[in-house]
Amino acid sequence: MSETFVIIGAGQAGCQAAATLRSEHFTGDIVMIGDEAQPPYQRPPLSKKYLMGELAAPRLELRPRKFYDDQNVTLKLATRALSIDTRAHRITLSDGTSQPYTKVLLATGTRARPLAIPGADLTGIFYLRTLADVDQLRPQVAPGKRVVLLGGGFIGLEVAAVAAKLGCAVTVVEMAPRLMGRAVSDVVSKFYLDEHRKAGVTVYLDTASVAIEGANGAATGVKLSTGDTVPADIVLVGIGALPNDELAKAAGIACGNGIMVDEFGCTSDPDVFAAGDCADHPNPFAKGRFRLESVQNAIDQAKYAAKAMMGNKIAYHEVPWFWSDQYDLKLQMAGLAIGYDMTVQRGSTDARSFSVFYLENGRVIAVETVNAIPEYMIGRKLIAAKTHVDPEKLADPGVPIKTLAEG
Amino acid sequence: MAKITYISHGGKETTVDVPDGLTVMEGAIRNSIDGIDADCGGACACATCHVYVDPAWSPKIPAKSEMEDSMLDFAVDLQPTSRLSCQIKVTAALDGMIVRMPKSQH
Numbered sequence: 001m002s003e004t005f006v007i008i009g010a011g012q013a014g015c016q017a018a019a020t021l022r023s024e025h026f027t028g029d030i031v032m033i034g035d036e037a038q039p040p041y042q043r044p045p046l047s048k049k050y051l052m053g054e055l056a057a058p059r060l061e062l063r064p065r066k067f068y069d070d071q072n073v074t075l076k077l078a079t080r081a082l083s084i085d086t087r088a089h090r091i092t093l094s095d096g097t098s099q100p101y102t103k104v105l106l107a108t109g110t111r112a113r114p115l116a117i118p119g120a121d122l123t124g125i126f127y128l129r130t131l132a133d134v135d136q137l138r139p140q141v142a143p144g145k146r147v148v149l150l151g152g153g154f155i156g157l158e159v160a161a162v163a164a165k166l167g168c169a170v171t172v173v174e175m176a177p178r179l180m181g182r183a184v185s186d187v188v189s190k191f192y193l194d195e196h197r198k199a200g201v202t203v204y205l206d207t208a209s210v211a212i213e214g215a216n217g218a219a220t221g222v223k224l225s226t227g228d229t230v231p232a233d234i235v236l237v238g239i240g241a242l243p244n245d246e247l248a249k250a251a252g253i254a255c256g257n258g259i260m261v262d263e264f265g266c267t268s269d270p271d272v273f274a275a276g277d278c279a280d281h282p283n284p285f286a287k288g289r290f291r292l293e294s295v296q297n298a299i300d301q302a303k304y305a306a307k308a309m310m311g312n313k314i315a316y317h318e319v320p321w322f323w324s325d326q327y328d329l330k331l332q333m334a335g336l337a338i339g340y341d342m343t344v345q346r347g348s349t350d351a352r353s354f355s356v357f358y359l360e361n362g363r364v365i366a367v368e369t370v371n372a373i374p375e376y377m378i379g380r381k382l383i384a385a386k387t388h389v390d391p392e393k394l395a396d397p398g399v400p401i402k403t404l405a406e407g
Numbered sequence: 408m409a410k411i412t413y414i415s416h417g418g419k420e421t422t423v424d425v426p427d428g429l430t431v432m433e434g435a436i437r438n439s440i441d442g443i444d445a446d447c448g449g450a451c452a453c454a455t456c457h458v459y460v461d462p463a464w465s466p467k468i469p470a471k472s473e474m475e476d477s478m479l480d481f482a483v484d485l486q487p488t489s490r491l492s493c494q495i496k497v498t499a500a501l502d503g504m505i506v507r508m509p510k511s512q513h
Contacts, residue, residue, distance in 0.1 A: 044448060062448075330452075
């Protein structure tokens with residue numbers, strides 16, 4: 001009998017898994033279930049070029065529509081998986097049908113962490129996760145509008161940059177003492193703080209939002225822990241994401257910080273796999289279990305999981321990488337800054353092109369670069385190859401970065 | 408609109424019409440042409456959309472930005488006409504262009 005592999009989640013990981021199953025010559029049926037109306041599309045541009053109006057929606061699609069026909073992938077869009085019966089190997093769908101499976105991949109991603117303060121249900125409060133979210137938000141990001149961003153992470157700051165460029169009055173409210181605190185070093189945080197302030201963005205650090213104030217059901221401002229209220233026409237919430245692991249939990253599959261998988265992408269049920277933002281996985285670069293929210297992880301982990309579904313088990317070991325575009329600045333990161341004993345800065349923030357390397361026992365384990373592509377690319381190579389480097393040479397822009405990868 | 412011919416590493420030729428404004432990378436992705444990964448979707452962040460522009464066409468396309476040049480430095484099997492296909496915007500002037508795919512993008 002023919003096998004049926006079901007992919008729950010039609011995002012970057014789900015789409016990659018379908019493509020990999022076919023390129024690895026899986027001949028059974030593939031059914032991909034997605035709760036959004038669109039076929040799989042790229043999310044990174046949503047807070048960047050798409051919000052700016054520089055990229056039309058069709059250009060976001062990861063694959064042309066005929067790809068799914070050509071590759072015999074059945075897309076069930078605008079459909080939710082409601083439950084998985086692992087014993088009967090059946091998934092109950094929101095359209096009232098039941099989908100049998102031989103193996104299933106959970107590529108359910110994350111959702112925006114909801115705001116939990118008084119006034120959070122007023123209109124004029126937006127989140128940014130899906131195309132539909134941005135289509136609602138975009139008309140509001142107009143010249144003269146007062147835009148308040150809750151959260152100074154990648155989403156908040158990318159939107160701040162776009163909104164500032166479009167002529168909005170922009171305020172960022174961040175609870176931590178610095179911007180992008182979970183992701184980058186002090187030097188990079190401080191540099192971006194200066195850049196945003198230069199662009200006219202008001203940034204509050206060490207500040208909590210205690211309530212959204214409103215009139216007639218609509219948000220009018222954000223009350224801060226300082227006692228001040230920042231007037232707002234719109235509020236965008238970018239305070240992190242939560243893994244969509246409820247479906248797995250309800251099916252009795254082990255979950256931690258997301259759906260737990262082994263190094264091959266298999267969950268506690270041998271016929272259920274998981275990949276992408278939702279997967280709590282052993283990551284050698286994190287020196288333990290980790291959950292990564294990134295395009296790199298979605299693509300690479302989906303490839304490994306798809307192979308594992310076909311019985312080809314390879315331990316996941318790809319160097320993590322990330323990027324963020326704000327203004328004319330290209331922030332690129334590779335590796336994970338976990339367990340480092342030294343940091344080395346190369347280049348100056350004044351030149352608006354610099355990098356920060358994280359070392360552990362003389363080896364580069366992570367790098368952050370701003371407008372410094374050679375350092376980023378060499379950094380990735382150094383991390384993968386676990387090369388020993390001389391910190392003095394690394395810090396000296398006079399020493400070509402390429403020579404450091406030669407050993 | 409331009410007709411662009413993509414030649415895979417194995418020698419398979421595919422010619423497709425690519426509308427103006429799209430990139431050479433998007434022309435491949437939209438037509439399910441294998442050999443271009445484009446992991447980052449065209450943000451010039453991954454160097455997995457590397458192509459060799461046919462030498463006859465190489466001088467006719469706009470020059471590389473500094474950013475593309477730096478990224479390309481690290482692509483696999485670099486050649487003099489190597490480009491990142493996400494950075495080449497299609498115009499009518501590119502009608503007839505030929506690009507070849509490298510052995511691997513990783």
